[in-house]
Amino acid sequence: MQPTALMIVLLVITSAAYFFGRRRAVSAAGGQPRYLNSLPAYYGFYTSLWSGLPALVVLALWLTLDSSVITHLVVAGLPDELRNLPASRLSLVINDIHNMVSGNVVSRPDDPVMLAAAERYREMRTLSLAALTVVVLALAAAGGAFAWRRIHTDLRARNAVERMVVLVLVGCSTLAIFTTIGIVLSVLFESIRFFQAVPLTDFLFGLSWSPQMAIRADQVGSSGAFGAVPLFAGTLLISFIAMLVAVPVGLLAAIYLSEYAGPLLRAWAKPVLEILAGIPTVVYGFFAALTVAPLMRDWGSALGFHVASESALAAGVVMGIMIIPFVSSLSDDVINAVPQSLRDGALALGATQSETIRRVVIPAALPGIVGGILLAISRAIGETMIVVMAAGLSANLTANPLEAVTTVTVQIVTLLVGDQEFDSPKTLAAFALGLLLFLVTLVLNVIALYVVRKYREQYE
Amino acid sequence: MNANREVLCMEPELTETPIGVATPVTPTTDTMPRRASVGRDVRNTVGTITVPNPRMEARDVNVFYGEKHALKGVSIDIGAKEVVAFIGPSGCGKSTFLRCLNRMNDTVSGCRVAGQISLDGSDIYDRKVDVVPLRAQVGMVFQKPNPFPKSIYENVAFGPRIHGLVNHRNELDELVEASLRRAGLWEEVKDRLDQPGTGLSGGQQQRLCIARTIAVSPDVILMDEPCSALDPIATAKIEELIDELSQNFSIVIVTHSMQQAARVSQRTAYFHLGHLIEVGSTRDIFTSPQHELTEDYITGRFG
Numbered sequence: 001m002q003p004t005a006l007m008i009v010l011l012v013i014t015s016a017a018y019f020f021g022r023r024r025a026v027s028a029a030g031g032q033p034r035y036l037n038s039l040p041a042y043y044g045f046y047t048s049l050w051s052g053l054p055a056l057v058v059l060a061l062w063l064t065l066d067s068s069v070i071t072h073l074v075v076a077g078l079p080d081e082l083r084n085l086p087a088s089r090l091s092l093v094i095n096d097i098h099n100m101v102s103g104n105v106v107s108r109p110d111d112p113v114m115l116a117a118a119e120r121y122r123e124m125r126t127l128s129l130a131a132l133t134v135v136v137l138a139l140a141a142a143g144g145a146f147a148w149r150r151i152h153t154d155l156r157a158r159n160a161v162e163r164m165v166v167l168v169l170v171g172c173s174t175l176a177i178f179t180t181i182g183i184v185l186s187v188l189f190e191s192i193r194f195f196q197a198v199p200l201t202d203f204l205f206g207l208s209w210s211p212q213m214a215i216r217a218d219q220v221g222s223s224g225a226f227g228a229v230p231l232f233a234g235t236l237l238i239s240f241i242a243m244l245v246a247v248p249v250g251l252l253a254a255i256y257l258s259e260y261a262g263p264l265l266r267a268w269a270k271p272v273l274e275i276l277a278g279i280p281t282v283v284y285g286f287f288a289a290l291t292v293a294p295l296m297r298d299w300g301s302a303l304g305f306h307v308a309s310e311s312a313l314a315a316g317v318v319m320g321i322m323i324i325p326f327v328s329s330l331s332d333d334v335i336n337a338v339p340q341s342l343r344d345g346a347l348a349l350g351a352t353q354s355e356t357i358r359r360v361v362i363p364a365a366l367p368g369i370v371g372g373i374l375l376a377i378s379r380a381i382g383e384t385m386i387v388v389m390a391a392g393l394s395a396n397l398t399a400n401p402l403e404a405v406t407t408v409t410v411q412i413v414t415l416l417v418g419d420q421e422f423d424s425p426k427t428l429a430a431f432a433l434g435l436l437l438f439l440v441t442l443v444l445n446v447i448a449l450y451v452v453r454k455y456r457e458q459y460e
Numbered sequence: 461m462n463a464n465r466e467v468l469c470m471e472p473e474l475t476e477t478p479i480g481v482a483t484p485v486t487p488t489t490d491t492m493p494r495r496a497s498v499g500r501d502v503r504n505t506v507g508t509i510t511v512p513n514p515r516m517e518a519r520d521v522n523v524f525y526g527e528k529h530a531l532k533g534v535s536i537d538i539g540a541k542e543v544v545a546f547i548g549p550s551g552c553g554k555s556t557f558l559r560c561l562n563r564m565n566d567t568v569s570g571c572r573v574a575g576q577i578s579l580d581g582s583d584i585y586d587r588k589v590d591v592v593p594l595r596a597q598v599g600m601v602f603q604k605p606n607p608f609p610k611s612i613y614e615n616v617a618f619g620p621r622i623h624g625l626v627n628h629r630n631e632l633d634e635l636v637e638a639s640l641r642r643a644g645l646w647e648e649v650k651d652r653l654d655q656p657g658t659g660l661s662g663g664q665q666q667r668l669c670i671a672r673t674i675a676v677s678p679d680v681i682l683m684d685e686p687c688s689a690l691d692p693i694a695t696a697k698i699e700e701l702i703d704e705l706s707q708n709f710s711i712v713i714v715t716h717s718m719q720q721a722a723r724v725s726q727r728t729a730y731f732h733l734g735h736l737i738e739v740g741s742t743r744d745i746f747t748s749p750q751h752e753l754t755e756d757y758i759t760g761r762f763g
C-alpha cells in the first residue's frame with residue numbers, strides 16, 4: 001500500500017477504535033456512564049490513541065529511514081569495482097540509480113550493472129512498502145485490541161489520556177528544538193569547512209571583501225578576500241540609520257497614543273500603525289529603490305552633495321519606516337503597563353502631564369522600551385530585501401551614509417544565488433556569515449528578553 | 461422596612477416627605493429605647509457643616525460620571541489644622557468628593573464637577589486657576605502606596621524639583637531629611653536613601669508617600685483609605701503620624717474603619733449614596749448620631 005493510503009486506513013482504524021472503546025466502556029458500566037471512572041469519550045480516546053500512536057511513530061521512522069537503508073543494501077550488492085570508487089564518484093553512481101528508478105534521464109542508460117541495481121532497488125522498495133503496511137496495520141490492531149481489553153469501569157482513562165497527550169506535546173517540542181539545533185549545527189559544520197580554507201582571523205578582522213576563488217592559479221584576480229568587517233560595518237551603518245528614524249518616531253507615537261490620544265483615535269490609529277508591520281518587505285524594497293533613493297539623490301544634488309543612486313541612507317530610512325510600528329507597538333504596551341497609580345501620584349504632587357510622562361512614566365517604562373528597541377535592532381540586522389534592492393552590492397568600508405554599502409544578509413544571498421559549487425570557500429563563506437549573524441542577533445535577543453522580563457517582574 | 465429604605469435611598473427625589481415630618485414609624489423602631497431624632501430624609505445634611513476658621517469650603521458640589529450622578533449637593537467646610545474623617549459604605553462617593561478637593565477628577569475622562577469649592581476664599585474651579593500650584597497646596601495620599609520606581613531620596617525630592625522650591629543641592633538635602641523626619645521614616649531609611657523606594661515595606665512606602673506629599677508644604681492633605689493595604693502595626697504608625705501632622709496641616713481622611721475615624725479625627729462626615737448625610741464632631745457622630753442612616757451605619761446595621 002502507498003504511504004498515503006496507509007495513513008488513511010490508519011485514520012479509519014483509530015476512529016473505529018474510538019467507537020469500540022467507547023461502546024465497551026458503556027456496556028461494561030451496564031449502560032450507566034456514571035459508574036465509569038471517566039467520561040465514556042475518554043475510553044474512546046484511550047483506545048484510539050493506543051491504536052494510532054505506536055503505528056504512527058513506526059510509520060514515520062520507517063519512511064525517514066527506508067530509502068537510505070535500501071540504498072545501502074543496493075550499494076552492498078554492486079560489483080567491487082563500483083563499490084570501491086571514491087565517495088564522490090560513488091554518490092554519482094547512486095544518483096544514477098535513483099534517477100533510473102524514478103524514470104529520469106540518466107548518463108548510462110543501458111549499462112547492465114546499473115540496470116540490475118535499479119531493478120533490485122525497485123524490488124526492495126516494493127518489499128519494504130509491503131512490510132510497512134503489514135507492520136503498521138498489525139500494530140494498530142494490536143494496540144487497539146490491547147487497550148480495548150483493558151477497559152473496565154475502574155480504568156482511569158482520563159488520566160491515561162492526559163499522560164499520552166503530554167507525550168505528544170513533548171514529542172512536538174522536542175522536534176522543534178531538534179530542528180533548530182540541526183539547523184545551527186549544519187551551519188556550524190559548513191562554517192568549519194570554510195574556516196579550513198580561510199583563517200578565522202582573516203574573516204573576522206579582514207578589511208576587504210571580494211569573494212572570488214580562482215579556478216586556475218594563473219587566473220586574473222585570483223586572490224579572494226574574505227574580510228567580513230565591511231559587511232558588518234555596512235549592516236551596522238544601515239541599522240543605525242534605521243534606528244535613528246524608527247526610535248524617535250516610534251517612541252513619540254507610542255507616547256502620544258497611550259498618554260494623550262482619546263479612546264476613539266487610539267482604537268483607529270493603533271491597528272493602522274500595525275498594518276504597516278504587515279506590508280511585505282519586498283514592497284518596502286521597491287519603495288526604497290524606486291521612490292526614496294532617487295528622491296535622496298535629487299535632494300543631494302540640489303544641496304551640492306553627491307548621493308549614490310544606491311545609498312545606505314535610502315535603505316536605512318526605509319528600513320526605519322518599516323520598524324516604526326514594531327517600536328511603537330512594543331513601547332505602547334510597556335507604557336500602558338506602567339500603573340495608573342504612578343501617574344496619579346505625580347499629578348497629585350502638581351506635576352503637569354508632560355512632567356509626569358518625562359519624569360515618571362518613561363523612566364518606569366525605560367527597561368521595557370530598551371528591550372523593545374533591542375528586538376527591533378535585531379530585526380533590522382536580519383532584514384534583507386530592502387537592502388538588496390536599495391543599498392547596493394559593493395562592499396565599501398565607509399561611514400558615509402551617502403555611499404553604497406552592502407550588508408551581511410545581502411552578501412549571503414548573492415553568494416548562494418546562481419550556479420555554485422558547494423565546496424568552494426566562496427559558497428561556504430555564506431555559512432560563516434550566517435553563523436556570525438546568528439550569534440550577533442542571538443546575543444541581542446537574549447539581552448532584550450532579559451531586560452524585558454526584568455521589567456515585567458517589577459510591577460507584579 | 462427594607463423595601464421602604466430601598467425606595468428612599470435609590471430615588472430620594474421621589475419622596476415628598478417634607479423635612480421635619482417624621483417618617484412612618486415601624487414596629488421595630490417602636491420597641492427600641494432611643495432612635496435618632498432625624499428620620500431618613502437624605503436631601504439636607506444634618507449637623508453643622510461650617511467651622512469658625514475654614515481652609516476649604518465646598519458648597520453644593522455635584523459630580524457626574526457621564527450620565528451617572530455620583531455626588532449630590534455636598535456642602536462642607538474643612539477647618540484649619542483639623543482632621544476630618546469621611547465614612548460611609550463603598551461607592552457612596554467619598555473618594556469622588558476627595559478628588560474634587562484637589563481637582564484630580566480633571567484627569568478622569570467623562571467626569572464633570574458642578575458647585576463651588578474654595579481654598580482660603582478663592583474658587584479652585586475658577587477658569588483662571590492653574591491646577592499645578594493647587595495640587596501642591598492640596599496634597600494627596602492614595603489607598604495603595606505608590607512610590608515612584610526611583611530612589612527614596614528622589615521620591616521625596618520629586619515635588620520640590622518640579623516646583624523649583626530649592627536652589628541648591630544642600631537645601632534639597634535638608635528638605636528631604638526634614639520631610640522624612642516629619643513622616644517618621646528618617647531613622648529607618650537614612651542609610652539607604654539611594655535605594656529604590658519600591659523596596660520598602662508597605663507601611664514604610666506609605667510613609668514615604670506622605671513624606672513626598674509634605675515635601676511641597678501643602679495646606680491640606682487628602683488621604684484616601686491610607687491604611688487599608690497595611691497591617692495593624694503600620695496602621696498604628698500612620699495614625700500616630702496623622703496626629704502629629706494635624707498640628708501643621710488640615711487633613712481629610714477617608715476610612716472604612718470606624719475605630720480609626722474615632723481615633724484620629726475631630727470631625728466626621730457620613731456619606732450615603734452620593735449624599736452627605738450628617739456632619740458633626742466625631743464624638744457626637746459616634747455616640748449620638750442624629751440621622752437614622754448614620755446610626756444604622758455606625759451600629760453595623762447597614763446593608
Ligand SMILES: Nc1ncnc2c1ncn2[C@@H]1O[C@H](COP(=O)(O)OP(=O)(O)O)[C@@H](O)[C@H]1O
Nearest residue numbers: 525528530549550551552553554555556557568
Ligand atoms: N471613573 C469613574 N467612572 C464612572 N463611575 C465612577 C468612577 N469613579 C467612581 N465612579 C462611581 O461613582 C460612585 C462613587 O465612587 P467612589 O467615590 O469611588 O466611592 P467610595 O470611594 O465612597 O467607595 C460609585 O458608584 C462609582 O461606581
Ligand SMILES: [Mg+2]
Nearest residue numbers: 554555556684
Ligand atoms: Mg474609595
